[in-house]
Every structure is written in C-alpha cells, then in structure tokens.
Amino acid sequence: MRVLIIEDQEELAETVAAGLRREAMAVDVTTDGVSGLAQARVYDYDVILLDRDLPRLHGDRVCEELVGEGGRARVLMLTAAATIEDRVGGLGIGADDYLPKPFAFAELVARVRALARRAQPAQPPVLVRGDIELDVARRTVRRGGTLLALSSKEFSVLELLMAAEGGVVSAEELLERGWDHAADPFSNVVKVTISRLRRKLGADNVIETVPGAGYRI
Numbered sequence: 335m336r337v338l339i340i341e342d343q344e345e346l347a348e349t350v351a352a353g354l355r356r357e358a359m360a361v362d363v364t365t366d367g368v369s370g371l372a373q374a375r376v377y378d379y380d381v382i383l384l385d386r387d388l389p390r391l392h393g394d395r396v397c398e399e400l401v402g403e404g405g406r407a408r409v410l411m412l413t414a415a416a417t418i419e420d421r422v423g424g425l426g427i428g429a430d431d432y433l434p435k436p437f438a439f440a441e442l443v444a445r446v447r448a449l450a451r452r453a454q455p456a457q458p459p460v461l462v463r464g465d466i467e468l469d470v471a472r473r474t475v476r477r478g479g480t481l482l483a484l485s486s487k488e489f490s491v492l493e494l495l496m497a498a499e500g501g502v503v504s505a506e507e508l509l510e511r512g513w514d515h516a517a518d519p520f521s522n523v524v525k526v527t528i529s530r531l532r533r534k535l536g537a538d539n540v541i542e543t544v545p546g547a548g549y550r551i
Contacts, residue, residue: 335450335490336360336378336511340370340396341385341412350383353439354446358473358486360514367391371399377515379407380450383442384429386413394427401428408449412437447471461496463551466540468496477535487512488531491524495541495551504548 341347364370367388386393411429
C-alpha cells in the first residue's frame with residue numbers, strides 16, 4: 335500500500351508517516367499544497383492524507399484537482415475543524431473520507447486500510463497460494479501452519495505477489511507499490527528482498543523468476 339501525506343505540520347506528518355511505515359505501508363510526505371499536488375501526479379498512490387488548511391495551495395483546491403483528473407487514489411481529508419458543515423464541505427468537493435484532528439492513530443490506520451481496499455479490486459482478507467496463507471488484516475504469514483517472521487517490506491512484496499494470483503509482477507511494479515519515492519530505481523533492493531523472502535519461505539523456490547518479466551508465485 336502506498337500513501338501520500340500532505341500536511342504542513344511537519345512533526346505530525348513525520349509521526350504519522352513513521353506509524354504507517356510500521357504498518358507495512360510505503361509513505362511519502364509533502365508539506366504544502368503545490369508540492370503535494372505535484373507529487374500525487376507523479377506516483378500511483380492508494381490513499382492520500384490531505385490536510386485542508388495548507389500553504390501555497392489550499393487543501394480544497396488540491397482535492398478538486400485530484401478528483402477532476404480522475405485518479406484512483408482515495409482522499410482522506412484531515413482538519414482541525416470538526417463541525418458538521420466542515421465535514422459536509424470536505425466530502426462535497428470529492429474527498430472520500432474525513433477525519434478531524436486530533437485523531438486516534440488506530441482509527442486513522444483503519445480508515446486508510448478501508449480506503450485502500452476501495453482503490454483497487456477487492457481481494458479476500460486472507461490470501462492463499464498453495465500452503466502459504468497471508469492474513470492482510472492481522473499482517474501475518476504462515477506456511478504449512480508455521481508462522482513466519484517477515485519485515486514490513488517482505489510482507490508487502492509477498493502480498494503483491496500473492497494478490498496477482500499466479501500472474502507475473504515486474505520488479506518495477508514491486509518497487510513502485512512497495513517503496514516510497516526515495517527508493518533508488520537502479521538499486522537491487524527488490525532482488526535482495528525477494529532473496530530474503532525465498533530463504534524464509536523455504537528452499538523450494540516458491541517465488542519463481544520469470545526472465546525479463548518479473549516474479550510470480
């Protein structure tokens with residue numbers, strides 16, 4: 335899952351980003367409306383956390399632009415204003431959900447996950463390929479009933495491969511969906527993560543390399 339935070343309170347933005355990364359999400363942060371809109375146009379995000387009161391370009395305008403361009407990213411609007419009129423106004427300009435500040439982090443995570451499910455084709459809560467079971471909600475993976483200890487990136491890559499239902503997923507797509515914009519596209523980070531996953535999943539190479547195309551399970 336890839337998330338963009340557009341929030342001018344830098345400490346809050348970085349705190350939320352750190353928490354979402356612990357939930358195995360790839361997160362980018364911008365602190366004003368102009369750079370946030372530009373970032374949203376470059377990368378394929380599942381969810382955008384959008385502060386309403388932004389410098390340089392108001393959050394309402396950012397939301398209107400994103401909705402008008404027909405992107406698939408879902409917008410969760412954040413604001414200190416919590417009246418019914420504010421909520422109706424935010425939803426009226428195209429936001430998918432609205433969360434007043436201050437908010438409980440657990441609720442934020444739940445809303446982000448719910449919006450992300452709407453941003454892509456529905457998938458079952460537990461993905462199964464052979465004897466591998468990946469529980470999306472509980473963030474757990476078992477093989478043959480044995481619980482595996484995976485890093486957040488390993489979990490993300492495995493989820494993408496299993497969700498493809500036997501289809502090939504390119505290294506470029508894995509990098510795009512599993513890492514933030516700071517990841518070097520010329521690095522071998524995907525290859526290294528796949529190698530670690532293979533070791534943890536067992537010696538039978540359940541992850542197949544398709545030459546010139548990518549990987550599949």
